[in-house]
Amino acid sequence: MRWIKFTAAGSTSWGILEGEQIIETRGEPFAKWERAGRSHKLADVKIEIPLIPRTFYCAGLNYVRHLKEAADKRGEVPRVPTRAEIGYRAQNALIAHDENVVIPRDATEQVHYEGELVVVIGKTAKHLTEDNALSCVLGYTIGNDVSERTWQREDRTFWRSKNTDTFKPMGPWIETDVDLDAMHTNVRLNGEVRTSFRTNDMLFSIAHFISTMTRYLTLYPGDVIWMGTDGSSPNIKAGDVVEVEITGIGTLRNRFVAEQL
Amino acid sequence: MRWIKFTAAGSTSWGILEGEQIIETRGEPFAKWERAGRSHKLADVKIEIPLIPRTFYCAGLNYVRHLKEAADKRGEVPRVPTRAEIGYRAQNALIAHDENVVIPRDATEQVHYEGELVVVIGKTAKHLTEDNALSCVLGYTIGNDVSERTWQREDRTFWRSKNTDTFKPMGPWIETDVDLDAMHTNVRLNGEVRTSFRTNDMLFSIAHFISTMTRYLTLYPGDVIWMGTDGSSPNIKAGDVVEVEITGIGTLRNRFVAEQL
Numbered sequence: 001m002r003w004i005k006f007t008a009a010g011s012t013s014w015g016i017l018e019g020e021q022i023i024e025t026r027g028e029p030f031a032k033w034e035r036a037g038r039s040h041k042l043a044d045v046k047i048e049i050p051l052i053p054r055t056f057y058c059a060g061l062n063y064v065r066h067l068k069e070a071a072d073k074r075g076e077v078p079r080v081p082t083r084a085e086i087g088y089r090a091q092n093a094l095i096a097h098d099e100n101v102v103i104p105r106d107a108t109e110q111v112h113y114e115g116e117l118v119v120v121i122g123k124t125a126k127h128l129t130e131d132n133a134l135s136c137v138l139g140y141t142i143g144n145d146v147s148e149r150t151w152q153r154e155d156r157t158f159w160r161s162k163n164t165d166t167f168k169p170m171g172p173w174i175e176t177d178v179d180l181d182a183m184h185t186n187v188r189l190n191g192e193v194r195t196s197f198r199t200n201d202m203l204f205s206i207a208h209f210i211s212t213m214t215r216y217l218t219l220y221p222g223d224v225i226w227m228g229t230d231g232s233s234p235n236i237k238a239g240d241v242v243e244v245e246i247t248g249i250g251t252l253r254n255r256f257v258a259e260q261l
Numbered sequence: 262m263r264w265i266k267f268t269a270a271g272s273t274s275w276g277i278l279e280g281e282q283i284i285e286t287r288g289e290p291f292a293k294w295e296r297a298g299r300s301h302k303l304a305d306v307k308i309e310i311p312l313i314p315r316t317f318y319c320a321g322l323n324y325v326r327h328l329k330e331a332a333d334k335r336g337e338v339p340r341v342p343t344r345a346e347i348g349y350r351a352q353n354a355l356i357a358h359d360e361n362v363v364i365p366r367d368a369t370e371q372v373h374y375e376g377e378l379v380v381v382i383g384k385t386a387k388h389l390t391e392d393n394a395l396s397c398v399l400g401y402t403i404g405n406d407v408s409e410r411t412w413q414r415e416d417r418t419f420w421r422s423k424n425t426d427t428f429k430p431m432g433p434w435i436e437t438d439v440d441l442d443a444m445h446t447n448v449r450l451n452g453e454v455r456t457s458f459r460t461n462d463m464l465f466s467i468a469h470f471i472s473t474m475t476r477y478l479t480l481y482p483g484d485v486i487w488m489g490t491d492g493s494s495p496n497i498k499a500g501d502v503v504e505v506e507i508t509g510i511g512t513l514r515n516r517f518v519a520e521q522l
Contacts, residue, residue, distance in 0.1 A: 054313065055352045060418075085417045088349045091316045092478045104477060126426075157321070157348045164477040165387075216365060216425040217353045 003029045003139065004173040006045040017042065017173055029138060029174070030122055030221035047172050049096045050120065050141055053224040057213070058145065060087045062203045062228030069232040084204035084212045089145070089226065090163035097172035101256045103238055104164060107148050111256070112233035114145035115187040115244035117199050119206055120174050121223040126214045133210035136219055139176035142244050142252040143226045144169040146236075169254045170224070178248045180206070188243040189234060197230035199246055264290045264400065265434040267306040278303065278434055290399060290435070291383055291482035308433050310357045311381065311402055314485040318474070319406065321348045323464045323489030327375075330493040345465035345473045350406070350487065351424035358433035361518045364499055365425060368409050372517070373494035375406035376448040376505035378460050380467055381435050382484040387475045394471035397480055400437035403505050403513040404487045405430040407497075430515045431485070439509045441467070449504040450495060458491035460507055 002017035013036070014029060015022040022040045027033030061067055061081050071078035095101070103111055122138025145168065151161035162168075183199035204212075206227060213219065236242060238258035245251040263278035274297070275290060276283040283301045288294030322328055322342050332339035356362070364372055383399025406429065412422035423429075444460035465473075467488060474480065497503060499519035506512040 052315065081417060083417075086420045087418045088351060088420075090349060090478070092481065092484075156342060156344075156346045159347045159349075159474070160477040165479050213420070216421040217351070218426050220353065223353075 001139075001176045002173045003050070003176070004042075005048040005050050006040070007048055008040050008045045012048060015040070047097045049094050049170055050174050051222050051224070052091050052094065053222055054220050055223050056089045056091055056226075057223065058087045058089045058226040059084075059202075059204070059209060059228040063197065063201065063230035064203060065197070066228070066230045066232065073232075081203065084209045086209065086213050086225070089168055090159075092165055093163045093168035095166050095169050095254070097169065097252050097254070099169065099254060100166065101144075101146055101169065101242075101254050102166045102259050103236075103256055104148075104160075105259050105261065108150040109235045109237070110149035111236045112147050112149055113187055113189075113195075113236060113242045113244070114147060114229035114233065115185050115195065115246075116143040116145050116229050117183070117185065117227045117246060118143040118170060119210075119225040119227065121219045121225070122221055124221065125210070125219045126217070128211050128214045130205075130207045130211045133207035133214075136210065137206075138221070139174040140178050140246075140249055141171060141174045141224075142246050142249055143224075144242060144244050144252060144254060145226060145229060169252055171252050172250055175249045183247045183249075185230070186245045187231075187233070188245070189236070190241055191243075194234060195229075195231040201230065202227060262400075262437045263434045264311070264437070265303075266309040266311050267301070268309055269301050269306045273309060276301070308358045310355050310431055311435050312483050312485075313352050313355065314483055315481050316484050317350045317352055317487075318484065319348045319350045319487040320345075320463075320465070320470060320489040324458065324462065324491035325464060326458070327489070327491045327493065334493075342464065345470045347470060347474050347486070350429055351420075354424045354426055354429035356427045356430050356515070358430070358513050358515070360430065360515060361427065362405075362407055362430065362503075362515050363427045363518055363520050364497075365409075365421075366520045366522065369411040370496045370498070371410035372497045373408050373410055374448055374450075374456075374497060374503045374505070375408060375490035375494065376446050376456065376507075376513075377404040377406050377490050378444070378446065378488045378507060379404040379431060380471075380486040380488065382480045382486070383482055385482065386471070386480040387478070389472050389475045391466075391468045391472045394468040394475075397471065398467075399482070400435040401439050401507075401510055402432060402435045402485075403507050403510055404485075405503060405505050405513060405515060406487060406490060430513055432513050433511055436510045444508045444510075446491070447506045448494070449506070450497070451502055452504075455495060456490075456492040462491065463488060
């Protein structure tokens with residue numbers, strides 16, 4: 001089932017996407033909901049951010065090739081994490097499918113994409129085991145963890161390198177039925193595939209992360225966990241269009257533009 | 262004016278605290294509100310977390326003595342930040358005044374308090390200058406940035422050292438009228454003052470942080486910025502009560518207890 005948040009005729013609602021039709025719902029996918037009777041063509045609505053997460057988790061370094069390619073660029077030996085330690089991103093930076101990523105005036109040319117699988121939590125959860133970890137998951141969507149690498153290297157935190165406004169596209173919708181092992185992530189720059197990897201080829205699995213996290217913290221409906229990226233990105237410039245496609249979910253597309261003041 | 266979030270007779274609302282009386286309101290302090298006509302004695306209600314922030318900002322290292330004492334303990338020279346770079350904490354960890362901080366079974370004895378001034382944002386803001394930065398502030402509350410120092414040193418992120426459930430007490434209410442320069446922060450352990458500092462004696466001022474942050478990011482109503490702490494903390498153990506008092510706001514009090522499984 002595909003949950004989509006959308007705006008039509010000035011009103012924002014959740015709906016279920018079936019093919020190119022949206023069946024509008026009342027309520028929320030995390031709680032009680034029912035079909036509202038109205039339907040819309042996907043092409044006629046504005047797709048919104050699926051949700052503003054309560055806590056915005058991010059796995060960071062979770063694919064081996066990404067670690068190695070980043071270390072190679074710095075002339076270093078990759079430091080591969082030995083434990084699943086979750087990090088964070090910031091809600092201010094979220095934008096929807098088809099909205100623009102705005103490159104700040106003073107950014108360097110090293111603006112990169114990171115195509116990521118996003119786990120959307122559907123149930124309150126603590127002390128899960130790896131065996132039952134996925135029971136708290138509502139579904140999956142797609143994220144682009146846009147990063148300014150110069151700031152990422154030089155700043156003490158990721159506040160502007162990764163959390164500048166518009167640097168966290170997420171969407172276009174939440175797919176509840178996926179086959180993790182069959183998934184492939186393809187990132188296209190202006191229509192051409194530039195990065196490609198098996199989505200589930202992670203250092204630490206989704207179940208391992210959730211089980212580890214919930215030893216110390218409670219996951220809540222609407223929390224999201226971005227699972228990290230593999231490979232590397234060319235420099236992205238104003239005018240470029242980046243599409244992150246993940247098998248079984250869909251494609252998250254965003255244009256990059258220059259900041260106008 | 263003091264804004265308080267409280268529960269009485271099973272219903273949670275905002276109210277205005279005048280002395281020991283709460284005047285219940287309809288609406289939110291960030292938007293339209295009006296007095297609802299009902300009033301309650303402060304002693305009769307449960308005080309709630311003032312709000313779950315949309316983005317939960319934290320200044321981190323922002324007082325010189327705290328930096329020096331932490332470095333001394335490690336036998337190092339303090340590295341004083343040269344730029345105001347904001348960090349983050351996690352929403353899952355928030356608890357209210359008088360709720361218990363739960364020390365995980367496997368925590369070491371190095372559980373510390375950090376008494377902090379918390380800035381509550383009231384208006385959407387971007388590109389503010391230092392001169393008009395405080396125009397987006399609704400008011401101020403108090404935070405205790407509870408930290409497990411062994412995990413803080415050894416983990417790659419602050420996920421459990423600072424963001425374990427219950428590690429972020431915040432409250433008891435939001436004071437809109439303060440004199441920043443007259444404020445003093447006193448932290449009491451079981452009734453005895455153990456840490457004391459001038460609240461506004463910061464490395465980077467609130468106005469400087471807000472002006473720097475809003476070059477790249479939008480602040481939204483209900484965002485909070487925890488401003489960091491000075492000095493150091495003794496080890497806190499189950500049964501201890503920590504009170505953070507800031508002049509002109511009030512006292513945030515929480516008992517520490519051991520995790521029961």
